[in-house]
Amino acid sequence: MEIMDDVFLRPWVGEKYKVNGFNFNGKHIHILVLGESTYCGGCNDGKDNECWFDKESMEGEAEWEECRNKILIDVKKFLLNPRSGLYRRFTDIFVGHKCTPEETQMFWDSIVFYEYVQVALEGPSMAPKQHQWKTGEKPFFQVLAKYNPDVIIAWGKRLWDNNMPSKISFSDNSFLNRWNGGLRYYNNGKRDIPAYFCYHPSRPQNFSEEDTDYFKRLLEKVYVL
Numbered sequence: 001m002e003i004m005d006d007v008f009l010r011p012w013v014g015e016k017y018k019v020n021g022f023n024f025n026g027k028h029i030h031i032l033v034l035g036e037s038t039y040c041g042g043c044n045d046g047k048d049n050e051c052w053f054d055k056e057s058m059e060g061e062a063e064w065e066e067c068r069n070k071i072l073i074d075v076k077k078f079l080l081n082p083r084s085g086l087y088r089r090f091t092d093i094f095v096g097h098k099c100t101p102e103e104t105q106m107f108w109d110s111i112v113f114y115e116y117v118q119v120a121l122e123g124p125s126m127a128p129k130q131h132q133w134k135t136g137e138k139p140f141f142q143v144l145a146k147y148n149p150d151v152i153i154a155w156g157k158r159l160w161d162n163n164m165p166s167k168i169s170f171s172d173n174s175f176l177n178r179w180n181g182g183l184r185y186y187n188n189g190k191r192d193i194p195a196y197f198c199y200h201p202s203r204p205q206n207f208s209e210e211d212t213d214y215f216k217r218l219l220e221k222v223y224v225l
Contacts, residue, residue, distance in 0.1 A: 004146055006138040009038065010068050011114040012075045013147070021150070022110040024219045031110070032149035033090070034140075036159045036200065037117035037128050038070050071115055079105055090155075090201040096212045112147050116140060116159055125202075133163045140165060144188035151222045152186070152193060153215075156200035164195070175221055177214055194222065 021030040066073070078087045082104045091107050092098050099107065117128045118135035144152075154160050160181070169192040173182035177196060185192040196218050199206035 004139070004142045006118070007142055008068060008118045008135075008139070009071055009115050009120070011112050011143060011147070012071050012108070013112050014109040016109045017112055017147070020110065022107070022219075024216075027219070027222075027224060029219055029222055029224060030148065030150045031112070032143070032147060032152045033111055033113045034152055034154040034159070034195075035113065035115045036156050037121055037126075037132075038074065038115045039121040039123050039126065040067065040070060067120065070120055071113065075108060075113060079108060086201040089204060089207060093201070093207060093209065093211050094215050096216070112143075112149065114143055116154075116164070127158070128163075136163070137165045141186070141188065144186060144193060145190070148188060148190055149193060150224050151218065152195035153218075154195060154197040157197070158200075160197035175218065178208075178210055 017030060021028040075087070078085065079101075082088055082091075082099075082101055087108075088104075091104050095103065095107060116136040117132050118139050119132055121128065121132070154164065164184075165186065167186075169185040169187045171182055171184055172194070175196075176182055177198065181197060183194045183196055185194055187193070198211055198214075201207050
C-alpha cells in the first residue's frame with residue numbers, strides 16, 4: 001500500500017476512477033487533474049497567510065479533518081450546484097460541450113483532482129510563496145504512486161513553468177499544446193507518466209474552446225497499461 005504521509009490536503013477521488021477512469025472512445029483513461037492551490041480564509045490566524053494547524057496538537061480534531069478535506073468539500077459543493085466557476089469551465093471545455101448535471105457528475109466520478117500546494121492560502125488569486133510551493137513536491141510523487149494515473153493535466157503556467165518538480169524522466173516535444181509547450185514525464189516507481197498543462201480555468205480570457213481539441217489529441221496519445 002503506497003504511503004501518503006506528506007499529503008495534507010486529501011485529493012478528490014471519483015468513485016469510478018479506480019475501475020473505469022474516464023471513457024474516451026472506449027479507452028479507459030485514469031486522469032489526475034492538478035490544481036495549484038486552495039484557500040480557506042480566516043484559518044491562518046495571522047500567520048503568514050497559510051494554515052496554522054500544528055499536527056502534534058491538532059491531528060484528529062474536527063477542525064483538522066475539515067481542513068484536510070477542503071478539496072473534497074469544494075468539489076461536493078460544486079456537484080450539488082454545478083452552474084458556474086472554474087470547475088464548470090474546465091469540465092465543459094474538457095468534455096467539449098455544456099455538460100448536464102449528470103454528465104458533470106460522471107466526469108468528476110472518473111478523475112482524481114488534487115491541489116499541488118499543501119497549505120491553504122488566505123484568499124483567492126494569491127500567489128503561493130516559495131516555501132509554500134515546496135510543500136508540494138513530496139506529496140506530488142506520493143499521489144502519483146498511489147493513484148498511478150495515465151496522464152496528469154496541470155492547471156496554470158505559474159505552476160507549470162516554475163514550481164512543479166524538476167525531477168522528470170524526460171521531455172517530449174512531439175506533442176505540443178497551443179502555446180508550444182511539450183509533455184513532461186514523471187516516474188512514480190511503476191512507470192513514466194506524461195504531464196500536460198493548460199491555462200488555469202479561473203482565467204476565462206486565457207481558456208479557449210481550442211483547448212478541447214488539444215485535450216482530445218492528448219487522450220489519443222496516452223498509453224494505458
